[in-house]
Amino acid sequence: MAEHNQPALLSLVVPVHNEEDTIKIFYDAIQKVSPEVDAEIDFHFIDDGSTDNTLTILRELANVDSHVHYVSFSRNFGKEAGLYAGLQQAKGDYVAVMDVDLQDPPELLPEMLTDVKSGEFDAVGTRRADRKGEAKLRSWFSAQFYKWMNKVSQTHLVDGARDYRVMTRQMVDAILSLSENQRFSKGIFTWVGFKTKYIPYENRERVAGSTSWSFWNLAKYAIEGIVSFSTMPLTIVTFLGLLSFGGSIIGGLFIVIRALISNSSVAGWPSMVTIMLFIGGIQMLSLGVIGRYIAAIFMETKRRPIYIAKEKK
Template sequence: MTQKIKANRLSLVVPVHNEEDTISMFYDAIQEVKPQITVDIDFHFIDDGSTDETLTILRDLSVKDDHVHYVSFSRNFGKEAGLYAGLKQAQGDYVAVMDVDLQDPPELLPEMLAAVQSGEYDAVGTRRADRKGEAKIRSWFSAQFYKWMNKISQTHLVDGARDYRVMSRQMVDAILSMSENQRFSKGIFTWVGFKTKYIPFENRERVAGNTSWSFWSLAKYAIEGIVSFSTMPLTIVTFLGLVSFGASILAGIFIVIRALISNTSVAGWPSMVTIMLFIGGIQMLSLGIIGRYIAAIFMETKNRPIFIAKEEK
């Protein structure tokens, strides 16, 4: 998949999964802003194992326009794998990541590209200034994730940041050097460094189709982000272990003293059960957190490919 980099070119990386209703609209929207962009544009669609007519549309579009390229996965590997595959395929010395559902405003592209071309910034990203149209409970959990992630991780995440961004070739190469299996792109974009500017915009709804991101999918993605960029949960487990150990020693001393003074040990069974449940709960929680980190290590040691391409053009 390695190809010669072409100068004066902007490569658009667009992961898609069951997006037969939005691809043509996205392509047309880019054509509308194309005259405002000073470099050539090519498209790199990554079909993440779609089961609808997405691949057929991409084939037809690539025949119609030589600037349209695509990679079709052998199955669904997830958006993170799609982003990685797209960045690997992208040829331009400027690379943009966009969603196909037009929630990422194409009209911002000229401004974003110009800022990177100026050399003042290595990347220009976007963030949602509001979450209008999104379920309140989902917005609340999202806000809490950014809040606590920034407290427990040294990698700062911008609240409301989208994957939508334009990056220099140097920054893309740095991202590709991180070939880890457990990927969390929002964290990786920040971790590699480079000077980045964020442009706020009002939240937009999908132009068509339904999102494949359920609440449970987002929750799992958030857990992957925490495991990938923070060891604070392990520190918390250590602290809880010390606290529970100290509490158990104090409780033991108290029980022995009470037994020596009043010899009414049978009457204390509720407190004993409570202590046992408390310590047992901490142990199960701790094992769960440690197990999640071990699972991440297990997946990395397998050294499996991040994606498998079945077809590409």
């Protein structure tokens, strides 16, 4: 922790990907609230393989402000890699994770840091109280994800929770100790424990630019979360296998008994085809689910680095 004669240091971890329109707006917004923050602030931008002028802008900021630091990846490794890299680089007594598009309100920072510094909480996170401005279908799928994730996993996720949070150094070190390649930060933040408070706020739209998170990307991210923090899909597949097996036994007994009683059989191509497709579908579903878990194991056993830095300051 900081010395008594020195202010505490709050490190802001900010992953960015093609965010040339928002970086300076974000930087200025933080500067406006910084007098109310009871700590010195430094920035750790993580450039996730941007193809626009993001890196140029980060270089310019770092040249004029010694509190601005950045890491630029050799390619796009994904936001999870950016978060991990940022937490590695952050040296503050307290660490905050924020999005650069100002959907995470900077004006909440003073309150969040004060609550953490009080010692009552190890982390103060945020959650959206509503989803105004978001597509209804996307909102519905997000709500369903949180609902079912909490049913199939022992790791509880707060509905609407954002990555935006302020954490103690102890909690950050605990998160960094989990060096898995297949990362799902929302689950990791909860899995490591520590007492966390959530502040609700009304949903905000991006201040500029456009999101790189398509519906398909969000769907893949949801699958990643389920695979990382739940084995329930494997249990469901096992149940379907037992159900199919039990149904085949009952069907076989029915055919034998009918043959003994009436010595007749009725042609049933439609029903046979339906049964074959049903059983084949269960088999393909089972292989797909099991394959997804095997793929996760395969990626972990490679022990590849979570990211590769090309430039940093």
